[in-house]
Amino acid sequence: MSIAEPPGTTRSSDGAAPPANDSVRLRGRSRKRLTSLFAHGEPMVWLSGGSLVLALFMIIGLMALVLRMGFGTFWPGPLHELKLHDGSAVLGEVTRVQEIPAAEGADPDEAAKLRTEVRVGNFDITGVHFRWIDNAEILEATTPEFAVLIERLEWGRFYGTPVAFEIGDERVAEGAEAAWAAFEEHHETVRDRWERARDIEKHDVGKVNHTLEAARLSVRRVGLDHGFESPEYRAASAAADELAQGYEAEYAELRAIVDDLDTQNEGYRIVMATADGEEVPLDVEGIVRAVPANMLTTVDKWGVYGSRWGEFLTAEPRESNSEGGVLPAIFGTVMMTLIMTIFVVPFGVLAALYLREYAKQGVLVSIVRIAVNNLAGVPSIVFGVFGLGFFCYIVGARIDELFYYERLPSAHFGTGGIMWASLTLSLLTLPVVIVATEEALAAVPNSMREGSYACGASKWQTIRRIVLPRAAPGIMTGVILAIARGAGEVAPLMIVGAVKLAPELPVDGVAPFVHLERSFMHLGFHIYDLGFQSQNSEAAKPMVFTTTLLLISIVVLLNVAAIGVRSRLNRRFGTGRI
Amino acid sequence: MDTSTTKPTKPFTLPARGQPPVIIDDPIQRRAAADSLLEAIDRGERVETEIHKSLRAADHVLEVRDFNLFYGGTAQALFDVNIGLPRHQVTSLIGPSGCGKSTLLRSVNRMNDLIDGVRTEGEMILEGESIYGPSVDVIELRKRMGMVFQKPNPFPMSIYENVIYPLRIDGERDKAVLAEVCEKSLRHAALWDEAKDRLKDSALGLSGGQQQRLCIARAVAAEPEVLLMDEPCSALDPIATGRIEELIDELRGSYTVLIVTHNMQQASRTSDFTAFMYRGYLIEAGPTQDIFTSPHRQETEDYITGRFG
Numbered sequence: 001m002s003i004a005e006p007p008g009t010t011r012s013s014d015g016a017a018p019p020a021n022d023s024v025r026l027r028g029r030s031r032k033r034l035t036s037l038f039a040h041g042e043p044m045v046w047l048s049g050g051s052l053v054l055a056l057f058m059i060i061g062l063m064a065l066v067l068r069m070g071f072g073t074f075w076p077g078p079l080h081e082l083k084l085h086d087g088s089a090v091l092g093e094v095t096r097v098q099e100i101p102a103a104e105g106a107d108p109d110e111a112a113k114l115r116t117e118v119r120v121g122n123f124d125i126t127g128v129h130f131r132w133i134d135n136a137e138i139l140e141a142t143t144p145e146f147a148v149l150i151e152r153l154e155w156g157r158f159y160g161t162p163v164a165f166e167i168g169d170e171r172v173a174e175g176a177e178a179a180w181a182a183f184e185e186h187h188e189t190v191r192d193r194w195e196r197a198r199d200i201e202k203h204d205v206g207k208v209n210h211t212l213e214a215a216r217l218s219v220r221r222v223g224l225d226h227g228f229e230s231p232e233y234r235a236a237s238a239a240a241d242e243l244a245q246g247y248e249a250e251y252a253e254l255r256a257i258v259d260d261l262d263t264q265n266e267g268y269r270i271v272m273a274t275a276d277g278e279e280v281p282l283d284v285e286g287i288v289r290a291v292p293a294n295m296l297t298t299v300d301k302w303g304v305y306g307s308r309w310g311e312f313l314t315a316e317p318r319e320s321n322s323e324g325g326v327l328p329a330i331f332g333t334v335m336m337t338l339i340m341t342i343f344v345v346p347f348g349v350l351a352a353l354y355l356r357e358y359a360k361q362g363v364l365v366s367i368v369r370i371a372v373n374n375l376a377g378v379p380s381i382v383f384g385v386f387g388l389g390f391f392c393y394i395v396g397a398r399i400d401e402l403f404y405y406e407r408l409p410s411a412h413f414g415t416g417g418i419m420w421a422s423l424t425l426s427l428l429t430l431p432v433v434i435v436a437t438e439e440a441l442a443a444v445p446n447s448m449r450e451g452s453y454a455c456g457a458s459k460w461q462t463i464r465r466i467v468l469p470r471a472a473p474g475i476m477t478g479v480i481l482a483i484a485r486g487a488g489e490v491a492p493l494m495i496v497g498a499v500k501l502a503p504e505l506p507v508d509g510v511a512p513f514v515h516l517e518r519s520f521m522h523l524g525f526h527i528y529d530l531g532f533q534s535q536n537s538e539a540a541k542p543m544v545f546t547t548t549l550l551l552i553s554i555v556v557l558l559n560v561a562a563i564g565v566r567s568r569l570n571r572r573f574g575t576g577r578i
Numbered sequence: 579m580d581t582s583t584t585k586p587t588k589p590f591t592l593p594a595r596g597q598p599p600v601i602i603d604d605p606i607q608r609r610a611a612a613d614s615l616l617e618a619i620d621r622g623e624r625v626e627t628e629i630h631k632s633l634r635a636a637d638h639v640l641e642v643r644d645f646n647l648f649y650g651g652t653a654q655a656l657f658d659v660n661i662g663l664p665r666h667q668v669t670s671l672i673g674p675s676g677c678g679k680s681t682l683l684r685s686v687n688r689m690n691d692l693i694d695g696v697r698t699e700g701e702m703i704l705e706g707e708s709i710y711g712p713s714v715d716v717i718e719l720r721k722r723m724g725m726v727f728q729k730p731n732p733f734p735m736s737i738y739e740n741v742i743y744p745l746r747i748d749g750e751r752d753k754a755v756l757a758e759v760c761e762k763s764l765r766h767a768a769l770w771d772e773a774k775d776r777l778k779d780s781a782l783g784l785s786g787g788q789q790q791r792l793c794i795a796r797a798v799a800a801e802p803e804v805l806l807m808d809e810p811c812s813a814l815d816p817i818a819t820g821r822i823e824e825l826i827d828e829l830r831g832s833y834t835v836l837i838v839t840h841n842m843q844q845a846s847r848t849s850d851f852t853a854f855m856y857r858g859y860l861i862e863a864g865p866t867q868d869i870f871t872s873p874h875r876q877e878t879e880d881y882i883t884g885r886f887g
Contacts, residue, residue: 360694447731454687454806455744455796456721465747470734 063552070549073542074308076301079147079159079293081275082118083139090131091147091159091275092120093293095538100134119539121149121157122274129156130538143294146176148272150282151289156319156536160272163279168267180292183270187284190268194285197261203509204254208247210510215240221406312546321500321529322540326547328502332418332520333554335506337487339422339516340429344482347426348433349468349475355434356441357463369438376431384492387424392416392496396517412517416497418506419516424496425489429482436481440474441467469569476566480559487555490524498522500529523551608876615877619857627660628874630864633851638662639834640686640804645700647681647690655681657858659700663804668826668835670849670866672842674881678858679838683806686836687723688716705803721748724797726807730789732781732796737773740781740792744800759799767795768825787818794825798833805829807837811844823848842882846870854878 082090099112114135123129150158165173165182173182222236268284288311291304315325355372359365396413404412413419444467452462468475490498499519506518527547534540619625640663647656656678663669671679681690688709690696702709709719721744732740739746741760750756760777764770769791773784781792790810797805807826811819826848829835839845845852846866853863854873862869862878873879880886 445731447727447729448733450689450692451725451727451731451733451793451796452743452747453692454689454720454723454725454727455747456717456719456800457743457747458717461747465735465743466733 066545066549066552069542069545071546073546074305074312076149076291076293076296076304078143079149080118081142081144081147082116082133083142084133084137085139086137089275090118090120090133091144091161092118092131093149093159095119095130097135119157119159121159122280123536124155125274125278125280129536145294146180146292147294148180149291149293150272150287151291151323152282153286153288153318156323156539158272158280158282160274160280162270163273164271166267166269166271166281179270183284183290186268187287187290190265190284191287193261193265197258200254200258205251205258207510208251208254212244212247215243217406224406313550317501319536320534321526322534322536322543326521326523326526326550328505329521329523329526329547330550330554331505331507332498332502333487333523333551334558336418336422336425336493336520336522337483337558339418340425340486341479341483343423343426344429344433344486345475345479348430348478348482349437351430352434352437352441353463353468356438357459357467372431372434376435379491380428380489381491381495383424383428384495387420387427387492387496388416391420391423396420415517416495416499416519417517418497418520421493421497421520421522424492425486428489428492429486432482432485433475433478436478437471437475440471440477443474444470472569473566476562476569480562480566483558483562484555487558488524488551490522490528493522493525494528498525500525500533523547523554527551615861615875616856619859624658625859625861627658627860628862628864628878629660630862630868630874632868633662633664633864636662636664636667636851639665639705640836641703642682643701643703645682645685645702646698647678647685648697648699649693650695651697655858656685659860661853661860661863663834663836664851665834666831667850668830668837668848669851669853670845671836671838671853671855672840672845672881673855674886675840677855679855680808682855683808683836683838686804686806687720687725689725691716721800722803724800724802724805726790726793726797726805726810728809729813730786730793732784732789732792734780734782736778737781737784737792738777741795741799743796748800763795763799764792766798766829767791768821768828769795785818787814787821790814790818790822791825794822798829803834805833805835807835809838809840812840819844842870854881856881 077093079091080094084090095117097114097116100115116133116135116138118131118133119129120126120131121129144161146161148160148162150160152158162176162179162183164171164175165179165186167186173179219233219236219240223230223233226232265283265285269281270284270287271279271281273279289304289307296304312325313330314327316328317326318324351372355365355369359368392413392415396411396415396417399413400408400411448466448470449462452466457465497519499521502519502521504515504518506515506520507513508515527544530540530547531537531544615625642659642661645656645659646654648654659678659682661669671682673679684690685698686702686709690698698710700710704719704722708714724744733743735743738760741763742750742756745756745759761770761774764773769788772788773792781789784792790813794810811822814822823844826835826837830850837845837849849866851864852866852869854861854869854877856877862873862875864874868874869878870882873882877886
């Protein structure tokens with residue numbers, strides 16, 4: 001094109017004029033004033049926009065539900081005392097009010113009756129956690145000042161009013177106000193002692209037990225290696241006995257400390273009255289938290305809210321998982337996802353490299369590619385079954401036979417564990433990584449590869465220095481998708497190592513510190529367990545939402561970390577500055 | 579790849595096949611001869627290359643002997659190509675699209691090996707050593723040449739890393755050497771003044787013309803024996819093209835350059851020798867001055883004056 005040409009006029013490079021018969025044909029056609037609606041494409045804008053809006057609506061709806069229910073769980077509501085027409089009284093939290101479904105043949109004009117669900121607690125006395133009460137039965141509803149909600153280690157919540165406080169056989173305080181003051185004074189010290197005792201039991205006593213168990217196993221190993229009649233076995237056995245005797249004294253010492261703490265705590269009781277007037281003494285050491293819900297100022301409420309969240313995030317579960325915290329589940333979820341990522345990324349990237357860079361493109365490679373893509377559609381439970389059969393029963397059992405034969409017949413690696421769960425999920429997410437990596441590799445311009453070859457680079461040098469860095473952001477996208485998929489997966493985990501309650505974390509202070517063979521807790525499985533396996537499902541329901549919220553937050557957090565890495569790579573290898 | 583060649587045993591001279599050039603003065607006779615030549619090519623007959631005496635007598639860095647290239651077994655892209663590249667001179671390849679210029683260029687550093695099903699016959703000799711010999715290490719061979727592509731293809735890394743890439747892959751670690759080579763190459767490519775303060779910046783942030791000069795810097799970094807340029811200016815604007823042409827002019831005397839171009843003005847401005855290709859045949863090669871002012875063959879003149887192609 002010459003420079004003198006005015007802007008806007010274009011000419012094909014060969015300078016040929018358009019064929020003349022075209023304009024002849026156009027001249028014959030009648031011209032319309034307006035392009036038709038479909039030619040405009042306006043409906044497609046609405047259709048595509050509408051689809052997006054619908055998708056957003058569903059996502060936002062889901063998130064709003066989870067957020068509302070999840071964040072609301074721990075907010076301390078008021079306690080209501082309902083006096084009923086039959087003279088009885090009920091104290092508790094109102095959880096919902098709904099219409100009573102009309103009975104068949106009822107007068108349709110009659111105003112709908114309402115009923116109220118009240119969380120009444122006191123399961124040890126009444127045998128129920130929740131009660132439905134017809135609104136018609138309620139005589140009056142009040143919010144008594146001294147009504148206290150008590151979260152206990154056992155039997156769930158207790159609702160009542162303080163009556164007295166006892167230390168030993170002596171009543172140190174009478175009346176609601178004095179009893180509450182006395183409780184507040186002593187609760188913290190008693191709880192401290194209790195926590196110290198449990199801590200010693202768990203860590204110090206646990207360590208002694210671990211050492212003794214390890215000694216026993218090593219003796220058995222010597223026996224298996226050299227025979228149970230051999231002098232080696234006798235020597236090892238004697239050494240172990242000596243060790244055990246040494247530890248016996250330490251064990252007794254620890255036991256004494258624990259017993260002393262427990263004795264000190266004995267006798268601290270708060271006497272509570274239920275709504276019906278029955279007096280119930282409660283051990284102070286068994287009270288996790290007592291909330292005088294109707295006396296709380298807004299600041300106090302936030303305090304309770306925060307302390308409940310704190311417990312949820314940092315404590316271990318109790319009351320068959322429906323109370324307490326989910327720390328082991330958080331730990332298990334994050335650790336399993338990270339181990340999975342460590343396995344799946346190199347594996348998937350190498351496989352994709354071979355498929356895209358080394359393999360001769362042809363029918364066979366296409367078949368492999370289709371097979372890999374289809375692998376993503378296999379039900380995840382099938383991966384779980386495969387993981388159980390292959391990793392646990394074949395690989396794990398072989399490891400046990402070779403290295404941990406002194407433990408047999410009890411399985412060490414030969415059963416579900418965090419390692420096998422991670423490997424199973426690696427297989428599950430492998431197609432995602434392979435497909436994303438292949439696409440990222442395909443998007444690297446051939447001119448860059450040629451430039452590298454022309455400089456005298458070998459294939460591997462080209463891949464390592466040019467192709468992989470350039471494809472890194474795309475590979476990270478695959479990693480992000482794999483994390484999202486893996487962290488939320490539950491079904492296969494149920495058979496390869498996720499358990500309802502894991503006694504020990506996979507990482508602790510006992511050598512070798514990381515125990516990949518251990519079973520673990522997982523938030524996804526925890527949600528299933530809370531929602532569908534819990535005896536107190538009504539009380540567990542809010543926890544389901546809270547746990548869901550937590551799981552989503554963890555997935556988001558992991559993804560944000562991965563996206564951060566990707567944008568760093570993008571900055572480094574993209575068009576921008578380094 | 580099939581390389582049915584023999585090692586040269588005696589000093590190589592371009593084959594003086596066919597008759598010495600007969601310069602026909604009569605325009606009508608000339609035209610008839612040209613038409614018959616093109617028709618002969620169309621019929622698939624072999625055509626002799628017209629190589630001017632001064633080119634034949636030059637000191638050749640690279641010599642191409644009876645070179646044939648086939649794509650996928652049957653489609654032949656190059657027919658009996660014979661040419662030599664004079665030392666430290668610029669030689670340009672011209673010809674219409676699809677005539678095999680780029681194929682010939684890419685055959686020099688065996689980039690065509692990367693394409694499945696390419697087969698060659700004949701021989702190329704670089705400084706007395708065979709390029710297509712059976713024991714040639716292609717990677718080491720490519721390190722002896724630099725190549726600049728049609729589209730600038732800087733690597734996704736810093737300017738500095740881009741320039742020293744050939745040394746990096748060769749395992750050079752001495753920082754002082756790398757820095758020196760980087761500066762020297764960038765100066766050779768006339769990019770030093772623009773890039774010296776942003777060596778650590780991504781090369782992809784440069785303009786198109788700068789990117790192409792960076793690619794030239796990269797190509798000359800390893801002191802190549804031959805610099806191959808495949809239409810280096812076709813993706814650039816006239817100003818950037820002018821700079822690259824100046825650059826090629828400066829490289830003359832220190833590098834042996836083979837440049838493919840579509841642009842006949844460019845060939846006439848930048849090169850010392852010009853070779854005209856048509857349909858996979860090398861029709862005529864000689865000093866640029868002669869090719870553009872008094873070509874021996876009518877079809878060369880026809881192409882240069884725009885009568886066909």
